[in-house]
Amino acid sequence: MNAENKRILIIGGVAGGATCAARMRRLCETCEIVVFERRPHVSFANCGLPYFVGDVIESEAKLLVASPELFKHRFNIEIHTETEVTRIDRQARLIEVRDLKTGAARKEPYDALVLATGARPVRPPLPGIDLPGVYVLRNIPDSRKIKAAVAHASRALIVGGGFIGLEMAENLVGLGLDVTLLELADQVMPPLDPEMAGYAAERLKTNGVKLRLGEGVEAFEQLPERGLSVRTSKGATLATDLVILGIGVRPESALARDAGLELGDLGGIRVDAYQRTSDAAIWAVGDVVEVKNRITQQWQLVPLAGPANRQGRIAATAILHHFSCSDAETRPPLAFEGVLGTAVCEAFGLTVACTGANEKQLNRAGMDFEKVYLHPGHHASYFPGARPIHIKLLFSKADGRVLGAQAVGELDVARAIDVIATAMMEEASVFDLEDLELCYAPQFGAAKDPVNVAGMVAANHLRGDLQLANWDELGSTAALLVDVRSEAEYASDHIPNSQNIPLESLRDRRRELPQSREIWLICGVGQRAYYAYRLLKQNGLQVKVLSGGMQTHLAWRRASDGEGLHRP
Structure with missing residues (x-):
């Protein structure tokens, strides 16, 4: 041919x-x-x-x-x-x-x-779904209709808390509208796990978005004067001037x-x-x-x-x-090997990015995995303007292969996820991440880049140098919880039933800790708890670290609406 x-x-x-x-x-x-x-x-x-x-x-x-x-x-x-x-x-x-x-x-x-x-766009067969004032956003004519409606509106209801939902919430708030976001799931941003999605939910609420999670739409009705009445799955009735459906495609x-x-x-x-x-x-x-x-x-x-x-x-x-090509057996030079699902979204100055599989996908696939949390600055902490990046890294227990990553923060979030996604394309392990040679100058990064640190924490665990406690089991564990932060930090907020022994006094007070009971260590973001772990481990104690410290604890609290640490 x-x-x-x-x-x-x-x-x-x-x-x-x-x-x-x-x-x-x-x-x-x-x-x-x-x-x-x-x-x-x-x-x-x-x-x-x-x-x-x-x-x-x-x-x-x-x-x-x-x-x-x-x-x-x-x-x-x-x-x-x-x-x-x-x-x-x-x-x-x-x-x-x-x-x-x-x-x-x-x-x-x-x-x-x-x-x-x-x-x-998905348009479920709900009563009133085709009424004027109910919009989807998929193409330029759609955007024209919404712009025209927004010009005469003061309230908007967004159905769906995915990429479109978050981006539209930010833009409509920027135009001065009172915005409510309805999401049937218990979290926004489905590609993320709940505790990581909580950062985005918090940012939405901080910027005035009325967030209603675990609540869907049951019907739309036209109001006598103008606007729409929306009946929800929890029996609420919400009045709005326009509705934007962002529940997927x-x-x-x-x-x-x-x-x-x-x-x-x-x-x-x-x-x-x-x-x-x-x-x-x-x-x-x-x-x-x-x-x-x-x-x-x-x-x-x-x-x-x-x-x-x-x-x-x-x-x-x-x-x-x-x-x-006359030879049917000759393969084309390019092939599509599948997706990692690498994606990024920004709302109200907060960047949310992810790559690879999340916990929900790994569990459905029956894969054995481990996870670590870390909260490093996006560049050297001594240089002005450092902002934290909240990172969750998922990896194989068997060989350390990186399975997924999620990150939330204000600066350099996409860069960190892009580096991890690139490594994943080559089936890299956490040992590869700790060994990556990445750009460093104090205004751009740190000598230990956040990606390096993620690899180091995970690699330490797989080598046996760091045993991790499971956040899912915090509510039921019989372990002794020891907080190694300062007394002032502990007084401001701490996990219930935890004991405070600051790291600086731990060597002198280590004999206060039981030899026969497992000890779970916690600090601000994980670093001091790791130092404490190495100290106590070498003194024969049974110790584990709650990865990511109080920063991760707060994320889990948000994911469970402050009613104890459990998976929603």
Whole structure:
């Protein structure tokens, strides 16, 4: 076969489809490449939409990555916007399309077809869900509607505490609205574990967002004058001027399903490592496909721009390889090996980032893991402006392989997670993290970078130099709790039933501690407790450390609403 004059059709633009089209042209000048997009814009920055609503991005034009005219004149790619593909005829290798402006229908033949149909916002079948004033935010027309509504509103209700929910909360508060956020789960930010998500919840409340966790929507009703009445699962009735649904997205896979392509259990299209579907002439990329988690090896949906862009490049490469390679056994040069789910969000100056699996995913996959918490400064503590980064690192008990990381803070959070994500791509262990050589100057970091410290704490545990106590068992343990902070720190806040022996006096008072009873040590962030651990361990005592100290204790208290330390 030869790629010359092959006709390649792409259904959908934005990250996956537009990237695939541009990569295809860079690889093949003689192919005919046509993109069909049912919306008015073929390539736009949907991650910037909340900030357009909030007037942080003032010009709509800034959201437009590439126009149909640019694709035509720069790449010789034909773009048909406001054109819907209604059917795929796999036998004849045809698609049926309809021009949404004129209603005219036609058929288009293909040699290769790429599905980049994306995902649609979830709109549950609730009473009143289609009333005016209930919005989703997925594209530029959606953002225009919300901006128009916000101009005449003083109250807003956000349903869903994920990425969109947090970003919209920040932007609507910035516009002066009274904002309530409703989340059915017991935490915001589902990719994080509850104790880490608590930092974000606290920041929302501090900035005036009325946060209602463990509470969903049951119905919407139009108010007589203006606005909406929202009935919740806890029997409350909330009045608001507008509602924004941010409860997730689902793959737009109906076209693929109707064509008989294989779908996964989550409703996304199943593809191989080269983005090929169950039909040898059809590929799929972006939010419409299911992907393998690199850590748990389980299928999941990851509607993120980064993976979609990579998949677009891989699909284009594989298609051209398919046309030009006579040896069916020769593999395309690029493959998609799965996702870590690396993501970041910012709200009210707080950055939340994560990579890899969280505890919930690891437990579902039956994986044996350990965790450490640490709270280092983002740069050297003696240099002005140091801010803490709260880090949770998950790793394999067997070999120390890094399984996931979560971080929250005001500065350099994304950098720390990006370094860990890069290491995870190479299946690095915590021993590798402690050995990384990273940039250091006092205004940028520390001689022991936060990533290094995370690796050191975890590696110390695996080597047997540091035994960790389990925060989950704090409420039921028979261990003696010893707080090694100063008397003043202990007086300001401490774990109930703990005993205070400051580190500086521990050597002189170590004989006060029992030889036959396990001792759990705690300090501010974990460092002094580790010093105490080494001292007492070498004196024959049975000791463990509560990782991350009182900072982690406070996070767990937030996760359980101050009613004792237990997993919500």
